[in-house]
Amino acid sequence: MRSRRTALQDVLVELIDEGKDIICVSVDSVSRFKKVKDRYPERVIECGICEQTGMGVCAGLALAGFTPVISGYATFLTMRAFEQIRTDICRWSLNVKICGTDTGFSAQYAGFTHQALEDIAILSVLDGIVISEPCDYEDALLLGRYLLGNFQGPVYLRFGARSGEDEFLEKHQEVVLGQFEPLTRQEFQEADVTIVALGQLVGLGMEAAAELEKRGYRTFVFNARFVKPLNPEMVARIARGSRLVVTLEEHSRVGGLGDNLLRAFQKMRNIPPFLKLGAPSNFGFSGERGFLLRKCGLEVSLIVERIAKEMENLERHEGFFKGGLLSRE
Missing domain, CATH: 3.40.50.970 (Thiamin diphosphate (ThDP)-binding fold, Pyr/PP domains)
Known part of the structure; x- marks a missing residue:
């Protein structure tokens, strides 16, 4: 590989x-x-x-x-x-x-x-x-x-793992500075759950989206590609078209992709609820990579349950959060 x-x-x-x-x-x-x-x-x-x-x-x-x-x-x-x-x-x-x-x-x-x-x-x-x-x-x-x-x-x-990596697509879209690469379809479409996954976690994001689709949620997955800069028009489209935005990253939940995207959202109106999934601060364990990811909740089944729970909470309180910002870690 x-x-x-x-x-x-x-x-x-x-x-x-x-x-x-x-x-x-x-x-x-x-x-x-x-x-x-x-x-x-x-x-x-x-x-x-x-x-x-x-x-x-x-x-x-x-x-x-x-x-x-x-x-x-x-x-x-x-x-x-x-x-x-x-x-x-x-x-x-x-x-x-x-x-x-x-x-x-x-x-x-x-x-x-x-x-x-x-x-x-x-x-x-x-x-x-x-x-x-x-x-x-x-x-x-x-x-x-x-x-x-x-x-x-x-x-x-x-650059992450040295070998044995999945190749997710036979052909990727050309690179545009600051633009996420859409994976679900050629262009972004409205979704219940928009997953923005970075690097090594794109595969997990795609698998989690497939499971969420089985539960009746409309999903869209991006390969983030860029953490900085972020194209403001792209950010605005995601903000307008998502009921819940989820970031996946093999990085601390503090200061990574999630926080950079959240800062970009703060310039927009009608920001969707936002969920950052990553490693906790000062995560000090050693071991096989898969084991460490599981300890952080970065496994398909755990990701799906966390997102599904967030969507259930959102549906119960959607009126309260409409037009506001809900950001969780």
């Missing part, structure tokens, strides 16, 4: 073949660039276990006209090197591409130190940075070509 991390390597080789001035920066993470190193060894710089130095090198390369791509554990790139990302890169809108791997619970038994559950929250406060996560190999190819090869400016791309 092809993984999103494989797609990253394939895109980098493809872009260099096309003549892009890409330089890969490793922070003791050269395995992320194996295909590039095998073919273009001069395009890989090793900085060692020093994410702050790596970001500084990226800033210098960007100022010199190159497109630096740095990859490593998402936890260490975003937490250890936040000052450099903020001050050296985002302040000047430099064309640096940050590819955080092992996001969410992908690090599994490595535990709390390596689990990236706060990376989106950390970077969301920075102006100008694009935050994105693909859902499968083909999606990663499209996002990689656009964000690494065409888009000018700082980018944070999340």
